[in-house]
Amino acid sequence: MKVLDYSEIEGRSGSYIGWLALLGVFLALGGAAALTMEHYGHAITGMNNQVVWGMPHVFAVFLIVAASGALNVASIASVFGKSFYKPLAPLSGLLAIALLVGGLAVLVLDLGRPDRLIVAMTYYNFKSIFAWNIILYTGFIAVVYVYLWMMMERRFNAHTKKAGVAAFSWRLILTTGTGSIFGFLVARSAYDTALMAPMFIIMSLAFGTAIYLVTIIAAYRWTGRELGFSVIARLRSLLGTFVAAVLLIVAIYHLTNLYITQKHDVERFILADGGVYTALFWVGQVFIGGVLPLWLCWHKRWQSSVTATVVASLFVVLGGLAQMYVIIIGGQVLPLEMFPGFDVTSGFSDGQVARYTPSVYELFLGLGGVAIAGLVVSVGVKILRFLPVSLADSAVDPHVKSAAGKQ
């Protein structure tokens, strides 16, 4: 296979500066939201003592899950030895770090006491999956950093596979840890299942691949570099498979719950009469995040359309956010079942579905995390050589020429 040249993007055009400025605006809004929440307390948010995790967690968990999935493209190259994906690997690592940093920032800034971050770093309760995640998240950044170093420093290329295996293992454990934050919650009937861990891993593959696709298409379109269709087609095919897998595991989750009488209330709420949560599940998660992308990825009508792939990827992202909302908020608004066989009332909404309306501060904090991820990638590709000069079919696929020769 040919040796590919990588180069920094020029990054002087008006549109590049404009793009950075746009991200900067969202970063500033996110920062302002965090400071306001810090000053006035969570009273100004939609979160309350029943829905304790809100919109910031939807964004944070989505970004963290997507981060581990974004590394998948690099893993295919280094761990599974598919040389086709090798030129795509550096951006995959950068995107993984960027998304994780964005998600972590949101998570930390939503704490009641973000000023006590040093406490979180110095006091550990190792029975807590949250404490493990603090190590897994920071460790992920370090491991992927080393992986990128081995990949991008020619002298160390021989170690790429070892670093790649380490990063791949780490990301699997990380997403297991993130899913287990919910899986280990015995008190709430929507969680409390080991299925959360594999579900989050499969979700990560879909979300990460979708974001990778949008990023690489935007990067090559906006810089005028050549991006062959075979790259898009292969990633789109992967995306379709992952989306189908997410639908499958979501179906298993709900079918299992439907079999367990104790969980019927949860299922009735999410699938049938949960109002906005039911709508988000069927329209957001299943239709926009599942059925439509599958159609766009697999129907022959869209086979040669880059736009359809971009739209499918954006739908996966939107559907993923809807799925996170249903899991995180939907799982909390349901009343805790403390007295089976009784109607329960109290001055603290016992026995009732809790209310939650996200505030503008939470939305801006979440979007601020997205802006951080966008800025890390946008500035990263300008400073270091993450992107191959060309990803034309002939440059990346050794079979292109021979196939053309046979025709």
Add this chain to the structure above:
Amino acid sequence: MSEHQEQEMEGGLSRRQFVSAGAAVAVGAVLAPGVFLHSVAQARSPAEGASNYQRWGLLIDTNKCRTGCDDCVSACKKENGWGNEQVRDEQKVQWIRKVDLKEHHTGREVSLPMMCQHCAEPPCVDVCPTGASFKRADGIVLVDKHICIGCRYCMMACPYKARSFVHEDVIHGDAYMPRGKGTVESCTLCVHRVDKGQNPACVESCKEKAMTFGDLNDPKSEIAQRVSQYATRQIRADLKLNPGVRYEGI
């Protein structure tokens, strides 16, 4: 020893009685200081740490608890300085709340106070990343406000909705009950009163005497005797958390 000698002792103790009494005295001399110290340990001074000799608990007799009465809630607010929050209802702090139940089939009504159940295996302590959520040796579950980072994972984990997050600035309160915006708090079983040998404020306030506080480990205590004699219920007993708060009459 001859028969004569034995007869000589008849006026006082037989040989067997003498040996037994001697042994009892010896055993008593060895054990008494230990028994005495054990009692002292249970009535420990404030300077000593909590010990697992005790397991503090609450027994709530719902047959006596009146619907509409919230004396226990008011007493808790007054004692611990919460309840003046200026936030939306669902953001208000709730260390203790009254819950009313109506049985589906029979229509039977029950009213009860709900608060931290002071579990022996508290999920809030398991999930807390920094160890701010902790259980004292005597079974009281507390939050160390100095290392709580406000992540609210304990609130996600609690099956009783017993914990509250402080959504706004609060007056710091008394030295024994520090409070702060951005941290989580819950019923402390009035640990500051318990350590002085007093009952929690809610127990004191209940005119119906529906709440009994005491040491579940002490077989002579009223709570231990009642728990051993009458049917009581642990809320969410299926989770096997072994709560220190038990209910009668549900």
